[in-house]
Amino acid sequence: MDILVTQVFNGLSGGSILLLAALGLALTFGQMGVINMAHGEFMMAGAYTAYVCQQLLGSAGVSLLVSLPVAFLVGGLLGVVLEATLLRRMYHRPLDTLLVTWGVSLILQQLARDLFGTAGVDVAAPAWLSGPVEILGFAFPRSRLFILVLAVVAVIAVTLVLKLTPLGRRIRATVQNRRLAESAGISTRRTDMLTFFIGSGLAGIAGVALTLMGSISSNLGTSYIVDAFLVVIIGGIGQIKGAVIAAFVLGVAQSWIEYSTSASIAKVIVFALVVAFLQFRPQGIFQVRTRSLV
């Protein structure tokens, strides 16, 4: 029973990190078909933002709360710059955006190494997040619970924005049918830019969350980006709920397989499971219904 609870909690915790990383990707990939390989580096930028905030402000608790919105802005602005300078001219070649953003990610990583050094830096967790909390006799680390809550809040916020705001309506219209949305008077270009801002900003927030998990270094993003993309693939394009389910399923599965085999075998098994899953649902769990053959 102990093991079951611990493993499920570890899985949910891993899943919540994956979810934070994949949420922004699901938005941008779903709407524009752009594969942003630099998303992981936007996370890294968010993590370093938390580090800089702490250096400037000192107090761990205040800096964490300040760095969340600041990292959202930093990630978002990076995304907008990327979208406006490079990606905008490449929407008809979605596969090539993958390589272009890969180049961006290489440069951002090297920049981080040159600015902050190759060694990892630590961001101190505030006192109210250190140590475990007792629930029903089980001890859960507070920092992991915080990330879980953060992920849930992020999902709710994104869902509300998508469902209730005019921007959300425009985004949903663009995802479902870009050309029809355009002829209805929606500026898809502006919508794209705002989506990219929100998606990349979420990466910044994910980065702040990761500072609670351990020290941060320039390759922080690379370790999450592959799994985050798998979440988007399994979840299906253009749906937040797909990403939520996929992230938690992948997190729990990974935690269980790692527990019963080893971390290295687990990756291979998870890959095989994903390929097997795509045999049944090549488009992911949820898909936008369309009559197109492609």
Next chain:
Amino acid sequence: MSVLRSRYVVGIGFLVAAVLLFAVAPALLSTFRLGLLGKYLCYAMVAVGIGLAWGRGGMLTLGQGVFFGIGAYLMAMHLKLADAGPGAVPDFMALISSEGVPWWWEPFRSGIVTVLAILLLPTLLAVILGQATFRRKVRGAYFAILSQALAAAFAILLIGNPVATGGSTGLNNFKGFFGFSLRDPANRQMLYFIAAGALLVMLVVARQLMVSRFGELLVACRDGEERVRFLGYDPATVKTVAFAVAGTMAGVGGALFVPIVGIISPNDVGVVPSIGLLIGVAIGGRTTLAGPVLGAIAVAWAETSLSEQFPSGWTYAQGLLFMLVVAFLPGGLASLVTWRRRSGTVEPPTASTPEPEPAPAGGVQA
């Protein structure tokens, strides 16, 4: 595409390449530099396959490092076992474990089994992956991400099993190659010649595939897969064959990489090197025959010479190349060459000519 059509030009090209590789390079370069060139040729072999799968078939494969790595590790296992002698345990393995050689290493004591495995295993994996994805119409970005996930899993698997694969250090310190000492400069030169010969053979194969009916179908699958299906062909098979050929080429490149360079580690096969293999192809011109080869050699050469002087400079250069070439010159340098030729001679592009990229660069040419 006029290059591909004219047998005359291609014949001369092969002749020049053969003279350069077999006569000029060995005469001009020291043994060390020749070894470096041999390493670049191994990358070029992978590039030929990528050109076929990505440039011609539209399959953006980010996992060629896996096939490269399988070939390389198979060769490295055989060399380690041969160095140790019959029935003995390789040196690195004896240091960290007392359990002896894993059972799945045993077959690779035999040279023939190793060579067959190098040719077959990467191909087989590519066929399985290709069938599993293309059959279900998993393509484009989904395929790219899956191949990348495969590369990530492969590297983690290698690092996680230090007893069997040397872990993150990988396998190195090889003494012989099928009975020839690797210390002897003459044998090292022989390895270079083997690599050069293998590359030329692959180029011939790739050209034959490109000009054949299969090549036309492959391009058709890239540009309009559903139409190909409606015409009664099976795009999944066509794409799987191209992907498998690319896998074989990468495997052979990896196998020759090991004795030439003397080390194979997860750093050579993971996500980052796998994607790094693409930039040479993109620069040279992904849809052409010679472009990927020349691009891969140029990029590998630039990497060696740049990172000797500025260690961090190469990463910036590589990143910039990815950004600028793919965004602004999707046809690669080859598109500049064809553009000059087209404007020079009056050669109307025929309807059957597959345009490499109906993208901005193509628009400028017209």
